[in-house]
Amino acid sequence: MPELPEVETIRQTLKQLVIGKTIDSVEVMWPKIIQEPDDSHQFGQSIQHQTIRDIRRKGKFLLFDLDQYVLVSHLRMEGKYGVHPAEEAVMDHTHVIFHFTDSTDLRYRDVRKFGTMHLQEKGTEATKKPLLLLAKDPLEADFSLMKFTEKVQKSERNIKNILLDQSVIAGLGNIYVDETLFLAGIHPLTKGVSLTTEQILKIKEAAVLTLQDAVKQGGTTIRSYVNSQGQIGMFQQQLNVYAQNDKPCHHCEDTITKIKVNGRGTHYCPSCQPQPL
DNA sequence: GCGTCTTCCTGTAAGC
DNA sequence: TGCTTACAGGAAGACG
Numbered sequence: 001m002p003e004l005p006e007v008e009t010i011r012q013t014l015k016q017l018v019i020g021k022t023i024d025s026v027e028v029m030w031p032k033i034i035q036e037p038d039d040s041h042q043f044g045q046s047i048q049h050q051t052i053r054d055i056r057r058k059g060k061f062l063l064f065d066l067d068q069y070v071l072v073s074h075l076r077m078e079g080k081y082g083v084h085p086a087e088e089a090v091m092d093h094t095h096v097i098f099h100f101t102d103s104t105d106l107r108y109r110d111v112r113k114f115g116t117m118h119l120q121e122k123g124t125e126a127t128k129k130p131l132l133l134l135a136k137d138p139l140e141a142d143f144s145l146m147k148f149t150e151k152v153q154k155s156e157r158n159i160k161n162i163l164l165d166q167s168v169i170a171g172l173g174n175i176y177v178d179e180t181l182f183l184a185g186i187h188p189l190t191k192g193v194s195l196t197t198e199q200i201l202k203i204k205e206a207a208v209l210t211l212q213d214a215v216k217q218g219g220t221t222i223r224s225y226v227n228s229q230g231q232i233g234m235f236q237q238q239l240n241v242y243a244q245n246d247k248p249c250h251h252c253e254d255t256i257t258k259i260k261v262n263g264r265g266t267h268y269c270p271s272c273q274p275q276p277l
Numbered sequence: 278g279c280g281t282c283t284t285c286c287t288g289t290a291a292g293c
Numbered sequence: 294t295g296c297t298t299a300c301a302g303g304a305a306g307a308c309g
Binding site for chain 2: 032077078093110111112113114155156157161262263
Binding site for chain 1: 300301302303304305
């Protein structure tokens, strides 16, 4: 599932393929993907004749900078973009097709139909949902450790849940939260309020290391993630705990354990990440 | 205000 | 073999 490193990989590869291309028309096969404007017909009309100037990333969101608009796209679990010749057969689960004036298409596929798109006027995107409450991601230069520490320490929630909250820290999903907590040596059920400033610094540093490494490897491939050129990510070969349940820990040989935390599969090493008191 | 639960979806794997 | 069921999960909205 695309988290920050996967979205960043997609951004980099997609940029080479679509910058400077002008949208001739749009086909929306599953209107629920389009969250804004309400009417997908209006979405198509607004985006027509717009040229893609840049592609940015905020947390796990892809931002397509157009002339007058910004297309804010979230891939959720299985969303993917691909660039294809217009005459090529359309694959199953393709829900939105952007037809370019040069007879190529940008196609959005999403088996589970969880992905979202918001088309917003340029310059307003940071003041509206879904980006409004989004925190900085730990790779951003202006990520504030102080703000992050404050939010964690005032929360009664467990740290697994807190790190999945995009208004506290952006970019982490289920895979990288488990990996981050392993590196930091923190049990996923530890309450935010009980963590020391030093432990929170450790978590932030572990998140940076995990994410940087995963970006270098082109992301993690669990089941279905491929970047926009169809290559698979390599980071899954370096996973310490995620999907490693019942295997020995690389560090101590203890058995990686899987539990459910707030409905999410959660993996940890009982020795490296001791249970909170 | 805060925390938890439910909902949206469908392919895959397990169980019978 | 074929059917049913559980499971995977990001984020918004409902609810206590």
